[in-house]
Amino acid sequence: MSKPIHSAYCLVFTLLLAGCGGDDEKAPLEGDATGATCGNSTLTYDNFGRNFFTTYCRRCHSADAPDRHGAPGSVNFDTVEQIRANSARIDELAALGPDAENEAMPPSGITPTDPQRDDLGRWLACGAP
Numbered sequence: 001m002s003k004p005i006h007s008a009y010c011l012v013f014t015l016l017l018a019g020c021g022g023d024d025e026k027a028p029l030e031g032d033a034t035g036a037t038c039g040n041s042t043l044t045y046d047n048f049g050r051n052f053f054t055t056y057c058r059r060c061h062s063a064d065a066p067d068r069h070g071a072p073g074s075v076n077f078d079t080v081e082q083i084r085a086n087s088a089r090i091d092e093l094a095a096l097g098p099d100a101e102n103e104a105m106p107p108s109g110i111t112p113t114d115p116q117r118d119d120l121g122r123w124l125a126c127g128a129p
């Protein structure tokens, strides 16, 4: 007796969730190269990158993420090599520099401060050492 009703509710919820998630994730991701330069930066993966990406990005961009919130399966930041491989796009979406202030990522939750986004651009410009 209650089984068909339960199934109907499940179907409705599934459709609602799919609809909402789809709309949010379709927003186009825009951003320009920041033009950041390395300068005399002393930032490294150990003293900056690992903590930055763990705090602000890996909640969605990790092979270990329980819920990726729609982040593409191919875009993970678990290793510095993966970060380097996406360096230009990360600069366009999350870093700050003389030519652009990019804040498309992260799309929700805890976000980096401007000085941290500035450091991100600088560190990437150095080749993410």
Ligand code: HEC
Pocket: 025, 026, 027, 028, 029, 053, 056, 057, 058, 059, 060, 061, 068, 069, 070, 071, 072, 075, 086, 089, 090, 093, 094, 105, 106, 107, 108, 109
């Ligand atoms: C709440 C989940 C979430 C967090 C946190 C997050 N992202 Fe994303 N990221 C997404 C989603 C969803 C997409 C796909 C968006 C799209 O294609 O419209 C995405 C896509 C990307 C892409 C690929 C986009 C492209 O078009 O090439 C990059 C690069 C990226 N994110 C970088 C970052 C960086 C850097 C951080 C941390 C500063 C970050 N993301 C934090 C959810 C997240």
